[in-house]
Amino acid sequence: MPTLVSHPDEVKVISRRFGQGAADIDRYLELDGYKAVQKAIAEGPDWIINVMKASGLRGRGGAGFPTGLKWSFVPKQSEKPKYVLVNGDESEPGTCKDHVIFLHDPHAIVEGTMIAGLAIGAKMGFIYLRGEYRYLLKIVEKAVADAYAKGFLGKNIFGSGIDFDIVTQSGAGAYEVGEESALMESLEGKRGVPRIKPPFPAVVGLYGGPTVINNAETIASVPHILLMGGEEYAKIGSERNGGTRLFGISGHVERPGVYELPMGYNLKKAIYDVAGGIKDGKKLKAVVPGGSSCPVLLPEEIDVGLDFDQMGKAGTMLGSGGIVVLDETVSIVEFALRTISFYQHESCGWCIPCREGTDWIKKTMTRIYNGGGNKKDAANIQYLAENMMGRTFCPLGDAAAMPTLGFIKKFRKEFEEYIEGNKAGTPIITVQQLVGAH
Amino acid sequence: MSTITNSIFTPETAARFDHLVTLYPVKRSALVPMLLYAQDEVGYVSDAVVAEIAQRLDLLELDVRNVLSYYSMLRTKPAGRYNVQVCTNISCMLRGGYEILDHCKHKLGIGHKEVTADGVFSLEEVECIGACCWAPAMQVNYDFHDNLTTVKVDEIIETYRAGKGKDVK
Structure with missing residues (x-):
């Protein structure tokens, strides 16, 4: 079972409910659960999208596309049904952040999916988990079933006159399916190969309908943002990079783990302070900063802020937030x-x-x-x-x-x-x- | 009541599949999870599984096989009752994933994608399983075991051998 870690520099937004039994719906309700979706219903789609734009939240899967902007691309009128798709196919080596969200706060994913649906006018959402995450799928399935049992999902959610359904889906082993169009192919029961773009999913996505596809961490951030306000959330992070992010620090560090740090937090501090420095007092050789696809950084290059823009300037990427640390012994x-x-x-x-x-x-x-x-x-x-x-x-x-x-x-x-x-x-x-x- | 007469699946699984196909705008969307759940029950995706799933989803068997061959968790041959999957990707490799894999090979007397003679265990070297911060890690069927040491692996394997291991399905 993944161990929870903690550090004083953490700013707990998404991880606020971790370790508090929030997978139980009643406990989740005690911890402000399903308040954000009710606020979203009361305020309407334009308000949701404006809050999301103000929050500066950028896609946590790795591409860093502004979430509010992505949602605003979905046409208001559409002949075909619109869909929300949650990408929980977490497979980038070095990345295990969504794992912790599914385990500790599955209702945040459910609630975030509902809010995304309200924002774009979708009536159906899918939560797709990689096949290996079976025990987590069961946790999410239970969360969805409990939400139905309380009447939060299904017909006329919270008396709004709006219907919203969520279906959970299991993959069966394929990194490629983490790519948005390949994920849609997989969800349509096909080989997970990518589609050519354009058209983009916001216009032609799942079953040919306009689709918003977001990473699980992005979706889990949404209810928190609506409750605290977009500007407040943006303030936590750095310029053009709102809020916090779950960083999974692994490899040769003393205290590996998933830590929630403000965007723009210094990478060197994350390794040496937050994760306790290099294991067994060895020297640092290199850092792969955001999952295995990100270009490696040398020890003299890690005095840099962990956000999309600063990492880009440093010649690498923020990626999925999976920081892999290599000591001097690695070839x-x-x-x-x-x-x-x-x-x-x-x-x-x-x-x-x-x-x-x-x-x-x-x-x-x-x-x-x-x-x-x-x-x-x-x-x-x-x-x-x-x-x-x-x-x-x-x-x-x-x-x-x-x-x-x-x-x-x-x-x-x-x-x-x-x-x-x-x-x-x-x-x-x-x-x-x-x-x-x- | 299942829509398929003489289903090869247990009544529970058959009922689950009947329900599954109703969830989506398009029936075929149930294909990938259905193959995996069928494998959980039968042990692998047999010809009979392919035939029944094709029938349930109004697909050609060829369509089913085309999808089946894409996904790494799906197999067309039986594995052991407990499939030990050791991650050796970067985060696990840095913390001894290959030593764990070697230890399993030695302990079970089998290599990658092989099954023990008694059919109890099979072994697989797998790509990242999303347990990087608790590396090295492995899965036995769907259960995660992390922060592994060779001693811990021995205990885990003995627990399963004694039939006392957890087995999420």
Whole structure:
């Protein structure tokens, strides 16, 4: 069972109800539960969207698109039914924040889904969880069933004359389905391959109807924002990056865990103060700051604020908020190989640059790691990765190319040491294991 | 009453599937979860499972197989009663995920995607399971076990071997 952690620098907004039994609907009601949705009904869709815009909340899945703006793109009039889709297919390596929300505050997801539905005029919402999260799916299913039993869901919610239904859905193992259009394909009972955009989901989404798709953490933030007010929420964060975020700090730190920190919080402080510094007093070698797809940062680059813009300026991404910390013993070649092996395994094969690119990078890196690398291999990896960028339907190609480019550029010397036959670092896994893995 | 006569599923699962298809604007939307729930009951997605699900959703068996082959949790061969899935992705790898996998291989005497002779355990190396902050982690069927050590793994495996492990379905 995930252990809850705490630090004085945390600002508990989304995590306010964690550890308080809020998965129980009566307890959730005691903790201001389902007040935000009633306020939303009273104030109406334009008010909801304005509050969301004022909050500065940006998509917590990783893209960082302003949530209020996304909702405002959905046409008011539509012949086809509109839908709300909650993306709980959390699969980005290094990311386990939604896991904690589903476990501790599932009703916040239910309530947030209802509010999103009210904002865009949808009558139906789907909460999609990755297949591995079965025990969490059961918690969310119970939350939905309890909300129906209280009359909060279904016909005429809170006497508003508005009907709203929620269906929970299980995936069955596929990283690619975390991409919004692939998720819609999966929910339509198909292979989870991406759709071409435009049209964007706000116009043509699930079953061809206008669809808002938001990450689970984004949706869980919504009720809190409505209760505290958009401006108040925005104030907690940094410029153009409202509020707080759940950061999962993992890898070589003393106190790994999911911490809720204000947007813009310093990455170095997050690692050294909040997570207790590098494990066993070792030295820091590198940080992958927002899930495995984000370009790596060197120790001298981590004095930077954790928000979408500052991380972008630092040449990386805020991503999913999964901060992975590597100490001095890690072989970057090995780590880069493990990373690309994941993307090679998960590439859905729909777009050739991604399918072939991930495969060739994995093969080349395996050769380097094996000690049989050619002189041109490092340059070839860079060439392959650069040619994947921006050439695929969905961001998986970029997600594989970006960290690869980070590793190969910032740790070029280490790759060359392998190529020249002078291995660096202490391997923590053997080649046979890696090669045999997939 | 199930809409399918001679269903291969238990009456509970058949009733659940009857209900499931009514939830969506399009029946086919039930396909992915239905395959997984069928696998939970039968142990794998057998030909008979494919045939009945195709019938329930008015799909060709080919449509069902096309989707089936996409998702990594779905299998067309039986696994052990307890499928041990060890994560070796980055966060787990940094905290000993490969040592845990090696230990399981040694302890169970099987490799990746193999089943023990008595059919009790199978082993799988899996990608990130979303337990990064509590790494290294593994799942036995759907149950999470985290902050693993080799000693803890031994205890977990013995608990399941004795039939006392938790088994969420």
